[in-house]
Amino acid sequence: MTHFEGKNRYENAPRAADFTIDQAWHTYSAAEHDRWDRLFRRQREIAKGRASETALRAMAELELSASGIPDMNVLSDRLESITGWRVVPVAGLVPDEVFFDHLANRRFPAGAFIRPEAEFDYLQEPDIFHDIFGHVPLLANDVFADFMEAYGKGGQRAMKLGQLHHLARLYWYTVEFGLIREPQGLRIYGAGILSSPRETVFALEDDSPNRIAFDLQRIMRTSYIIDDFQQTYFVIDSFDALLEACYQDFGDVYGKVKFQADIDAHETVPEDKLIHRGTLDYFRDKVGV
Known part of the structure; x- marks a missing residue:
């Protein structure tokens, strides 16, 4: 080779x-x-x-x-x-x-x-x-391993239902860019953060991004950016809680979110359980606002 x-x-x-x-x-x-x-x-x-x-x-x-x-x-x-x-x-x-x-x-x-x-x-x-x-x-980890298997099976179904774009957001905001509450405070488990030295610090310590408690429907409605730090991070309480939230019939969830407007990556909504409301200064500085 x-x-x-x-x-x-x-x-x-x-x-x-x-x-x-x-x-x-x-x-x-x-x-x-x-x-x-x-x-x-x-x-x-x-x-x-x-x-x-x-x-x-x-x-x-x-x-x-x-x-x-x-x-x-x-x-x-x-x-x-x-x-x-x-x-x-x-x-x-x-x-x-x-x-x-x-x-x-x-x-x-x-x-x-x-x-x-x-x-x-x-x-x-x-x-x-x-x-x-x-x-x-x-x-x-047994629980996260079960979640990933369930996600794979869910993906197969989402393709048949034409709902892959909603399910992809769940992967993005958990598997790739998820935060978790631990006794010592917020910690990182998302691979996209863990493999990036700058985002590892940014995701936890910068004032710019929003940090919001995990909500399945909220995540499925939220757009994301692929070429910069995230404007919002979602926080799970535990891997058990993540698995439990996703061990349900997503057909009902898709039926609800497909009729609701998307939420931009930087936005917050009144229903959010905010852990930290971001200043968004990093992103405003980049666009000169």
């Missing part, structure tokens, strides 16, 4: 029907392993006191470390022995129906490529660091 720095090394790799590929772990270069190590050390330090204790404990249990890019087969064997999940390598983003099928069968599709040095601080497409450091640890 030929590798060109700055490109996805798996872009043209042979793919199975479920879009999985051979990670070919032995072909990673010393520079790529070093890049993982530097990303891991930096983010692990920033995550202390900010990441969910559940995620931090799971990283240790899964033996994630600054010792080179993980071999997904080895990592999967550890994870499967805990919750029955496996991590399967893919070249990049996969079609929705493929993604949901993997989740519904306790397989998490993880990008196998690691970001180029030029995009060390920010990469829009999820790479192996985002997926393994951000997503995989919580799959070692």
Whole structure:
């Protein structure tokens, strides 16, 4: 396999029907392993006191470390022995129906490529660091593992009902950008935050974003931005509460939200249980308002 720095090394790799590929772990270069190590050390330090204790404990249990890019087969064997999940390598983003099928069968599709040095601080497409450091640890938690399986099955149904856009918002504001209340205060569990050094600090400590208590219908009505920090973060009380809220017939929920207007990412509404009303200063400064 030929590798060109700055490109996805798996872009043209042979793919199975479920879009999985051979990670070919032995072909990673010393520079790529070093890049993982530097990303891991930096983010692990920033995550202390900010990441969910559940995620931090799971990283240790899964033996994630600054010792080179993980071999997904080895990592999967550890994870499967805990919750029955496996991590399967893919070249990049996969079609929705493929993604949901993997989740519904306790397989998490993880990008196998690691970001180029030029995009060390920010990469829009999820790479192996985002997926393994951000997503995989919580799959070692029984409750969150059940939630992810249920989400996969829910996604399959949402596609049939034409409601995928509403369900995608639930994933965005929980799995990717969720906050959780813990005894020590608010903590991060969303992978999009956990894999970003700047957003890890911003999500918890900046006055700009709104922080609002989890509400399923509210989330399904809320738009989001994909290329900057979030203007609103939703806070769950526990993973058990998240799972319980989502163990219901979403058909009824979709029936309600599809007739209601969307809420912009920065907006608050009277029904919100506000934990912190954001100043939105960061976003106003960016647009010069």
